[in-house]
Amino acid sequence: MADDDALLTTDIAVVGAGGAGLYAALTAATAGASVALVSATPLAQTASYWAQGGIAAALAIEDSPERHLADTEAAGRDAVRRSAGDVLVSEAAARVADLERLGVRFDSDRQGVLALGLEGGHSVRRVVHAGGSATGRRIVRQLSALAVDREAITVIEGARATSAWTHDGRCVGILLEDGRAIRARATILATGGAAALWSRTTNPPGSLGIGMSLAHAAGAQLADLEFLQFHPTAVIGVRGREGFLVSEAIRGEGATLHGPDGQRFVEELAPRDKVARTIFQLLAETGATSVGLDMTDVDPARFPNVVAALADAGLDPTRERIPVSPASHYMMGGIVTDLDGRSTLPGLYAVGETACTGLHGANRLASNSLSECFVFGARAAKAGLDEPETLGGGSQPPAPPPLAHPSRATQEALWRDAGILRTREGLERLLEDPHPLARLIAACALKRQESRGAHQRAEFPEVDPGLDHRHAIVGDGMEPRLELWH
Numbered sequence: 020m021a022d023d024d025a026l027l028t029t030d031i032a033v034v035g036a037g038g039a040g041l042y043a044a045l046t047a048a049t050a051g052a053s054v055a056l057v058s059a060t061p062l063a064q065t066a067s068y069w070a071q072g073g074i075a076a077a078l079a080i081e082d083s084p085e086r087h088l089a090d091t092e093a094a095g096r097d098a099v100r101r102s103a104g105d106v107l108v109s110e111a112a113a114r115v116a117d118l119e120r121l122g123v124r125f126d127s128d129r130q131g132v133l134a135l136g137l138e139g140g141h142s143v144r145r146v147v148h149a150g151g152s153a154t155g156r157r158i159v160r161q162l163s164a165l166a167v168d169r170e171a172i173t174v175i176e177g178a179r180a181t182s183a184w185t186h187d188g189r190c191v192g193i194l195l196e197d198g199r200a201i202r203a204r205a206t207i208l209a210t211g212g213a214a215a216l217w218s219r220t221t222n223p224p225g226s227l228g229i230g231m232s233l234a235h236a237a238g239a240q241l242a243d244l245e246f247l248q249f250h251p252t253a254v255i256g257v258r259g260r261e262g263f264l265v266s267e268a269i270r271g272e273g274a275t276l277h278g279p280d281g282q283r284f285v286e287e288l289a290p291r292d293k294v295a296r297t298i299f300q301l302l303a304e305t306g307a308t309s310v311g312l313d314m315t316d317v318d319p320a321r322f323p324n325v326v327a328a329l330a331d332a333g334l335d336p337t338r339e340r341i342p343v344s345p346a347s348h349y350m351m352g353g354i355v356t357d358l359d360g361r362s363t364l365p366g367l368y369a370v371g372e373t374a375c376t377g378l379h380g381a382n383r384l385a386s387n388s389l390s391e392c393f394v395f396g397a398r399a400a401k402a403g404l405d406e407p408e409t410l411g412g413g414s415q416p417p418a419p420p421p422l423a424h425p426s427r428a429t430q431e432a433l434w435r436d437a438g439i440l441r442t443r444e445g446l447e448r449l450l451e452d453p454h455p456l457a458r459l460i461a462a463c464a465l466k467r468q469e470s471r472g473a474h475q476r477a478e479f480p481e482v483d484p485g486l487d488h489r490h491a492i493v494g495d496g497m498e499p500r501l502e503l504w505h
């Protein structure tokens with residue numbers, strides 16, 4: 020890597036050091052590339068670090084990639100892009116094996132056979148985990164230790180990317196807020212999701228969709244922004260633990276949900292969109308603010324970090340029900356990419372939650388997102404190395420434009436107007452929001468005049484079969500178009 024104070028030149032620039040960015044950086048470095056890895060936040064503030072349940076991969080004897088694909092498609096509500104689903108289910112098991120080779124220790128039995136968890140929408144135990152529900156933390160710690168040790172990887176922490184550096188219709192690198200720039204053959208955005216744009220969220224505060232915003236500003240297409248998954252069981256009304264996620268894997272081990280009358284009211288392991296919507300409806304009907312998650316029959320030793328976090332907040336899950344309600348959790352939409360992470364802007368790639376391959380359709384199958392980070396992170400790193408070497412842009416990078424930060428009012432507006440049940444009136448109000456990404460979300464949600472998966476419209480309560488496999492694409496400007504993806 021050529022180096023001066025303000026301009027670094029490298030083969031691959033990776034923006035974001037969650038699971039997707041770390042894995043892409045390590046894959047590129049292993050293939051002989053020089054890599055600059057930029058992260059705005061400390062490692063503990065990535066969604067990857069917070070991931071609890073695990074990584075979905077068809078590893079059980081009774082499982083198969085075909086079965087994993089069928090579950091992914093059923094959860095995705097006739098909107099999963101088959102080609103992306105195929106790649107994920109075919110390659111996830113190999114990525115789990117790679118992670119083990121890289122030193123991640125997953126939970127296993129005495130014979131060394133991986134222990135597999137069960138989560139909503141999976142027809143078979145399929146979720147590989149580590150430290151019970153400390154999966155993300157274990158993976159991120161190990162991968163970041165390896166990245167820091169690799170000579171080929173220059174880690175730039177505490178730096179925020181604000182703009183793609185473009186020249187002659189291609190991305191030639193990335194501009195940082197502090198005035199530095201990185202020139203690269205391929206720039207891989209691994210900047211995570213956008214769920215923290217909503218005021219009630221399970222996500223770390225940095226999940227603001229910055230990668231999506233800067234890709235769109237540079238001319239890359241975005242898609243599926245109306246598909247934002249609400250997690251059914253986030254703690255509510257408990258000081259210091261607002262929005263804390265209680266993993267679905269705990270329901271997989273037998274935890275049950277109870278309404279204000281103490282009765283069970285939902286099939287706990289139905290896909291997330293259904294469970295979240297049923298809770299939302301019950302709360303609206305009864306005026307209650309939470310339902311109770313009963314995990315008294317679940318072995319607390321199986322989920323030590325969840326139990327400890329609840330205990331810190333004064334809750335004892337071995338004796339009492341935990342107050343939970345839905346919270347914004349996962350952005351299915353993002354930067355449009357092909358199966359190798361290429362965006363529609365040459366030289367610019369996207370992987371992990373910021374990308375949209377169409378894999379998750381209208382409702383992500385639990386634990387498919389970590390698998391996605393590793394499967395598509397590796398593919399993008401390899402594809403990026405085939406990009407032509409570029410010296411475009413000259414030696415003087417342009418000054419970076421300022422970043423648009425969402426205000427608290429924008430976050431509250433998204434929760435109110437693009438929440439679990441959306442109305443035309445609310446979405447039209449959101450079209451006027453000062454934050455550009457909030458406006459694009461509203462435009463996609465208005466375009467989809469139906470209810471499907473995570474996107475529920477009061478005026479259009481049914482699925483419109485004519486929109487099966489159609490995705491809302493936003494390119495230049497604001498008006499989305501619906502495109503058929505296979």
Ligand SMILES: Cc1cc2nc3c(=O)[nH]c(=O)nc-3n(C[C@H](O)[C@H](O)[C@H](O)COP(=O)(O)OP(=O)(O)OC[C@H]3O[C@@H](n4cnc5c(N)ncnc54)[C@H](O)[C@@H]3O)c2cc1C
Nearest residue numbers: 035036037039059060066067072073180211371372386389
């Ligand atoms: C509480 C919780 C539990 C979850 N549990 C699971 C689970 O069990 N299984 C599963 O599959 N999924 C789970 N998910 C979802 C999953 O964790 C995420 O989808 C996935 O980790 C996203 O990884 P990522 O690498 O794309 O982004 P992240 O891990 O969010 O990392 C984003 C990175 O980008 C950096 N960044 C952002 N903007 C900029 C910028 N402008 N400049 C520089 N750097 C920037 C951030 O600092 C960070 O380093 C969970 C999510 C949450 C919040």
